[in-house]
Amino acid sequence: DAGVTQSPTHLIKTRGQQVTLRCSPKSGHDTVSWYQQALGQGPQFIFQYYEEEERQRGNFPDRFSGHQYPNYSSELNVNALLLGDSALYLCASSCLTDRAQENIQYFGAGTRLSVL
Amino acid sequence: DAKTTQPPSMDCAEGRAANLPCNHSTISGNEYVYWYRQIHSQGPQYIIHGLKNNETNEMASLIITEDRKSSTLILPHATLRDTAVYYCIGGYFGNEKLTFGTGTRLTIIP
Numbered sequence: 001d002a003g004v005t006q007s008p009t010h011l012i013k014t015r016g017q018q019v020t021l022r023c024s025p026k027s028g029h030d031t032v033s034w035y036q037q038a039l040g041q042g043p044q045f046i047f048q049y050y051e052e053e054e055r056q057r058g059n060f061p062d063r064f065s066g067h068q069y070p071n072y073s074s075e076l077n078v079n080a081l082l083l084g085d086s087a088l089y090l091c092a093s094s095c096l097t098d099r100a101q102e103n104i105q106y107f108g109a110g111t112r113l114s115v116l
Numbered sequence: 117d118a119k120t121t122q123p124p125s126m127d128c129a130e131g132r133a134a135n136l137p138c139n140h141s142t143i144s145g146n147e148y149v150y151w152y153r154q155i156h157s158q159g160p161q162y163i164i165h166g167l168k169n170n171e172t173n174e175m176a177s178l179i180i181t182e183d184r185k186s187s188t189l190i191l192p193h194a195t196l197r198d199t200a201v202y203y204c205i206g207g208y209f210g211n212e213k214l215t216f217g218t219g220t221r222l223t224i225i226p
Contacts, residue, residue: 004159031212042203042216043160056213090159094212103148103209107159 002027004093004108012114013081021076021111025093031055032074033105034066035090043090049074050096078113086115118143118206125221134191136220138204141185147208149180151189153200154219160203163189199224 005024013019025032031050035043045058049068068074072093078085089112092105121139128134140149148167152160164171164178166187171178177190191198203219 033212033214035214035216042201042218043214045213045215048212058213092159092214096212099209103150103207103212104162104165105212105214106162109159 004091004106006089006091006108006111008111009109010112010114012116014116015081015083017081017115018077018079019081019113021078021089021091021113023074023076023091023093023108025072025074025091026106029093029095029106030072031094031096032068032072033092033094034074034076035092035107036060037088037090037110039087046076081115083115086113088112118147120204120206120217122202122204122217122220124218125223127223127225128191128194130196130224130226131193134194134198134222134224136189136191136202136204136222137186138189139186140204140206143184143206145184147206149178149184149187150205150207150214151176151178152203152205152214152216153198154203155197155200160216163202194222194224196224196226198222 033048034046037043047057048055052068063079088110090110092107094105118140150165151163154160166178180187201219
């Protein structure tokens, strides 16, 4: 059983460009959350998708957008990249509808984005 | 979400028990306490969680004080592979947003 998988593992972009990161959730999970982790900091919540809709959003600008597909996989899109967007982007999956799983999120290894 | 406070760093000798404290004095009655850890360059890994009672699983034990204002994560026999940043997080079931602080950097010393 594959866990949470993210692609690509590393990415280099220049300022002003756009980027798309991808995430496949753990089997049986229906919810995907995205986090940004700057160097030396804890992960910061970007947003969460459930049933193909954005369910919650953290304090991130509209340049950050996402999508969830019917198979529960998800994408994170960032437009007009800034140097400050350089970070490790983490995807986490969970099962919202199964109370027995009690909000346990399982994380992927992340995509390291460098903006030059 | 409850604000949590953890020491920035701790050392523990290999083979000894590692006890990681966390203060969460503002936690509400139906907020869980979750512990995750992050080994260098990897995604965070779930360890354990609890609401009121002490909990144990194959990785660790979680001791929650009766007033729920603090908790301790115990790794019973620390190994070098337990060197990581450990995060204590308060959260509601169904909320699912995890608010990470800066965690405790635990170093296991041979």
